Amino acid sequence: MSQKWWQQQLPKLVLSPSFALVLFFVYGFILYTGYLSFTDSRMFPSNELVGFANYEKLFALRHWKIAITNLGIFGGLYIGICLVLGLMLAIFLDQKIRGEGVLRPIYLYPMALSFIVTGTAWKWFLDPGIGVEQIVQSWGYTDFEFRWIKDRTMAIYCIVIAGVWQTSGFVMAMFLAGLRGIDGEIMKAARVDGASSVQLYRRIIIPMLRPIFLSAFVVLAHMAIKSYDLVIALTNGGPGRATELPATFMYSYTFTRNQMGVGATSAMVMLMTIAAIIVPYLYSELKGSKKS
Template sequence: MMSQAWWRASLPRIVLSPSFVLVLIFVYGFIAYSGWLSLTDSKMLPSHEFVGLANFEKLFRLRHWNTAIVNLAIFGSLYIGICTILGLALAIFLDQKIRGESVIRPIMLYPMALSFIVTGTAWKWFLDPGIGVEQIVQSWGFTDFQFRWIKDRDMAIYTVVIAGVWQSSGFVMAMFLAGLRGIDGEILKAAQIDGASSLKLYRRVVIPMLRPIFLSAFVVLAHMAIKSYDLVIALTNGGPGRATELPATFMYSYTFTRNQMGIGAASAVIMLMTIASVIVPYLYSELRSKPEDKV
């Protein structure tokens, strides 16, 4: 009896232990190793010559890194803001029980099923002046029409925003739609009986009740913005010049192309710290016990 009870209690741990060990080694182990490399004089190959924070000092003196940070600020703020506003608007629209919702919803969610590589490649063709929207509109007779953002240093980063919003706004819409469908209808009826217009109903009742969804959407989108690599590589390859350089592309180029592994590892640590600064407070707020939950 004792051995059977022990076996039942230990079986889940035994089954999960290989996965736990693999995650511990190949995720957290390599994170720790990258942190160590950022403190060493590693070039083309790893080195164990300790240099302290010298790589971080070099990193923040590099013009390319500062460009990547500025581009991330532009891309991240527009990407998160537009996805949130567009996703909320689409969710409110679909929540009106319109006809064809069962068709519109999968269409809006379809881009999320694609990889960023596919999205970047498709939008690269669509935005290319020679074969994309500019050439199509000109073939219709509008010969003066130009849309060359993807070739313009000042506007190229906004093409990354367009592609990212196209892919992710449907996912945000699904999050908000689930939140809207979870609101108690009695609360809405009570507000309508009190004379609240549709605008006030959403502004003062519905949207405040969606605050957890806003937070979840922000965390997901911020994480995706920070680690955006494949979208940029497929769409612009960081160009023209370095106009669409992001920290993720900077890290790859300095680690594997420029043979500056220490600086590349330092940039990876900065990215990890940025993601952690977004996710850790969110997890803390979600997991901490509230007094009312204990009743």
């Protein structure tokens, strides 16, 4: 065996254990979940195949429709508001203001908390009995009412609020990095040509941040789809079942309701949704890197 052979094989050898583990524990179990979604598994996995019965059952469930609708509301608002807010904060912070070093971490730190902590803190905050409503009323505005979290039509927006609070700082950091990466010469050139600040941002800088928008969108979209802990801590799916999301649905059907088949089916639907977002993104990224 020559030394050259070793040098060629060594990286593969070193990588193979982790490759094998990922292959088994991630992709293996994805396949297994896919298999379970076609069986009549209840408390335990079963091998009795039932075709697409679980998929038909799933989409007939009112509970699942609520979860999907909630995901639409939550995902849309969460991603949209985080992007807008993050971009605004980043642009403001980019004005070479004093104290940026203090302000930046203040916006960024919520990201360091887990969603459980965020959810619990906001639960107390939004609770009419001890939170905002109680405080404002104690200031003398006794007519003040803010009880969204107890209202089944508004509770989902409470989750949006808490989610946005947690993540917009992170999106800001992404945009800030993007802004710092823009060549100062371009801005100077635009100024010389007489562009106003608004024009400068609208026509030049924001279009140049396009790749950042894409990355931020992908990060936010998958966080929205898999968000579980935030809902559990903030509302636990309530009032009633008004704030269930697909992730909480999947857990409860698989592990507490003894309907593992339906749970696996919902997991597969979630996977396909995420794949629909991630795969085109990866594809365009890989294609882009080949070009350069």
